[in-house]
Amino acid sequence: MTRPLRTGRALALAAVLLAASTIRLAVTDRWIAAAALAYGTLLAALGACLEYRAHRRTLAQHERARRRARGEVPLAPLNPCCSFWLASDGAAHGRGCTRLPADLSLAEHQALAETADGGQTV
Ligand SMILES: [Zn+2]
Numbered sequence: 493m494t495r496p497l498r499t500g501r502a503l504a505l506a507a508v509l510l511a512a513s514t515i516r517l518a519v520t521d522r523w524i525a526a527a528a529l530a531y532g533t534l535l536a537a538l539g540a541c542l543e544y545r546a547h548r549r550t551l552a553q554h555e556r557a558r559r560r561a562r563g564e565v566p567l568a569p570l571n572p573c574c575s576f577w578l579a580s581d582g583a584a585h586g587r588g589c590t591r592l593p594a595d596l597s598l599a600e601h602q603a604l605a606e607t608a609d610g611g612q613t614v
Contacts (some may be wrong), residue, residue, distance in 0.1 A: 494550045500543030507536035556590060 510533040517526035549570065556567055569591040572578050576586035585591060 494547050496543040496546035496550060500540045500547060503536045503540035503543060507533050507540055510536055553588075553590070 510529050514526050514529040514533055517523075517529060552570055556570075559565075559567060569589075573591035574586040574589035576584045577589070577591075
């Protein structure tokens with residue numbers, strides 16, 4: 493279980509509890525409190541979605557590292573390949589980037605990726 497999965501489950505549970513409380517308040521005609529809890533429900537649900545996405549990315553990164561350690565054919569880069577790519581609009585890439593640079597050989601890219609992973613292959 494990854495940290496994002498644990499957090500995502502906690503946020504999903506919070507969203508369910510907040511939704512139930514929202515319904516309870518709405519039934520008893522406490523509309524202002526119900527609106528506030530509905531807003532909290534949406535935030536918790538959004539956070540859960542983002543954490544589940546982070547969990548899926550972590551699993552994909554681990555699968556890539558596992559295949560790289562076995563010497564198998566590298567997979568296609570993740571989309572987005574790294575956070576720098578998003579921030580720089582495709583102009584720069586971070587150390588943990590999953591995109592294979594065109595100017596590096598496969599062995600050089602693997603060495604760079606192992607350095608970026610801190611030498612850990614899960
Ligand atoms: Zn990148």
